[in-house]
Amino acid sequence: APTAAPTAAPTVAPQATPSPATTSPPPSLPPPLSPPQSPPPASPPPPLLPSPPTPSPPPSPPPPSPPPSPPPPLSSPPPLLPPSSPPPPSPPPDEPAPKWERITCPAMSALVKNGDLVPSPAGLITKQQTFDALLRVGISEKVATETTDANFDHIDSLDLNVFRMNTVKRNGTPDPPGPSEHFRSTGIRDGRRPSSGRYNFGFEECADFDGIAGEFSSDDILNCATLVWDHESTFDSNSFPKKLPTNDVLESKRPPTCGATDSGLSGCHPDDPSLDQTPCCDSQLHGAINFMFQEFGTPTGEDAHMSTTDMKKLWLEAEYPPDFIARSPRGCVDTADPSAAGCQLCLDEVPTTGPGGLPVTATTSTEAQRYCRCLASKQLSAHELDSIPEHTSLECSKDPMVHANVTLTNRRRALSELTRPRELFDSAADGAALRNLLSSFYQSRGLAYDDVDVLITSQTPSTYSVRLATSRSDAVYLAYSIRVDLRSFAQETEAPIDIADVTVSDDLRLNGCGQFCEAQGSFLRGFVPRRPPPPSPPGPDIDPCLRPCLQGTCQQLSAFATCDQLSEVGCNCHGCCAESSSPPSPPSPPPPPPPDGPRSLSSPRLSAGSTAFAKRFLAKVT
Secondary structure, eight states: TTTHHHHHHHHHHHHTTOOTTTTSSSSSSEEEEEEOOOOOOOSTTTTTTTTTOOOOEEEEEETTTTTTHHHHHTTOOOGSSSSTOOOOOOOOOOOOOOOGGGGGOOHHHHHHTTTSSSOOOOOEEEHHHHHHHHHHTOOOOHHHHHHHHHTTSSSSSSEEETTOOOOOSSSSSSOHHHHSSSOOOTTSSSSSSHHHHIIIIIIIIGGGSOTTTTEEEEIIIIITTTTOBSSOOOOOOSSSSOOOBOOOOGGGOOOTTTTTOOSTTTTSSSOGGGGGSOOOOOOOHHHHHHHHHHHHSSSSSSOHHHHHHHHHHHHHHHHOOHHHHHHOOOGGGGGGHHHHHHHHHHTTTTSOOGGGGGGOOOOOOHHHHHHHHHHHTTTOOOOHHHHOOHHTTTTTTOOOOOEEEEEEEEEEESSTTTTOOOOOHHHHHHHHHHHHHHHHHHTTTTOOOOOOGEEEEESSEEEEEEEEEEEHHHHHHHHHHHHHHHHHHHSSSSSEEEEEEEEEESOOOSSSOOOGOOOBBBBOOOOOOOOOOOOOOOOSSSOGSEETTTEEEEHHHTTTHHHHHHHHOOOOTTSSSSSSSSOOOOOOOOOOOOOSSSOOOTTTSSSTSSSSHHHHHHHHHH
């Protein structure tokens, strides 16, 4: 049929043109032009209609026009498109136009929006990538470690889709499994964009909890903001803080001491979660809000403050607070250089003199604090940092350090039945034996040992300086154990050396953290305040110096720490220890003016910016 139609058209057309009046249909040509006048007769002549239209417009060249005019031939597009050509590939549906507004965590949202954390095209971020980004912007190592451990360690691949973290929803389809939400949630950022209504209704008014309007304090955060949504069925908009139902509940993270009608941390034990009592609803709801405030506020730590304007912009617009930007090394750090030399640009920005001609320190200079935070982001050991003169002169944060002098006897044990004991001192062999002894000693005391934290230096053939980097929580116990137990431990073990004497410095570098205080508490539990020690039982007064503390008495440990520092390790030594640390020593005279040109690291051959330190650092992380 399709082939007969085109052949009939050309044969009928020439016969119709010479004799238009011989056929009867010509008088009926006008009716087709006016369809409403002849709808019934139009049905019989439709087969002849294709041919007459061609003669009707003789002046114009209609013969070629009829073939294109009929729609049937044009209605077959398949031959125009070759079936062999595949359709263009569609874009992957993983993350159509990912935006920072969809990230449920305000801190992660700020990192992504400001370009400090760059997800893959599929929206993925890794644990190491996130950890490095947090340090690079100036977040403390403690917070970077706890937050990345909690968010990534349960995922085999150690990565997650930062735009799909809302995995628990009461209504609608939850995001795919992988990221782990908190036990309870504010819901401020659980939608496709932050909810200013939720923030304004429940969070912002907490700035007035401590009686000071216009800014947030730790009191406002711990006793108000973290408690507003710590409820499952309670609603009370008249209380202060408000009691609002949580946006969702992740049952797998429900604390055993927290029922559906419980809230708060009143039953939590500050040191041992196994001793928690109901109600104890410790969770990341408390820890995350507290950590973010104390790390982005100024100064960092428990004394942090943040204006209501900056807090709202951080939560709803993912904008860093101005004071945080000022101290952050993100703009001057060389991320490609893992050594201290990667902070040279930050060091170049440090002024040469402070206010009134005083020495420049991290307390008086934001640029100096920025340089110190840059060094902290390089993950150098405490001994490497101590070797950088600027780290000391600018009063950067220093890890606690136990400094001991160990004197060996001239007696040596045989290493085996086939060898004879050495009779002479050998600094290489004795140093290695002392390091192995310390490793065993740490293990016997339940302490984590790392070679990079131990620096042993030979002073005389029989005397060694031993510097042990440690944490604030372990410093007092380690110093006491080294002084009291290391000598006897060496005699009881199979170590090839014997110790004649051990002295330990009282200075453990436990003074205040200054401008570098870490967020207090735990990311998983929040900040559980310590309770005051129970009153002494009635009876004769007991000498406070005889009270037990760790493995000794308050008298033995009071030489290492103040009363507050001993309280941190669970000791009530008030009445025997110093209530506060000694006042700081007067500032040293201003250093001589530096030579012209940019500042550089002093003694680069010995500093942590040298090639040797870079190689050791790379070997460590590898």
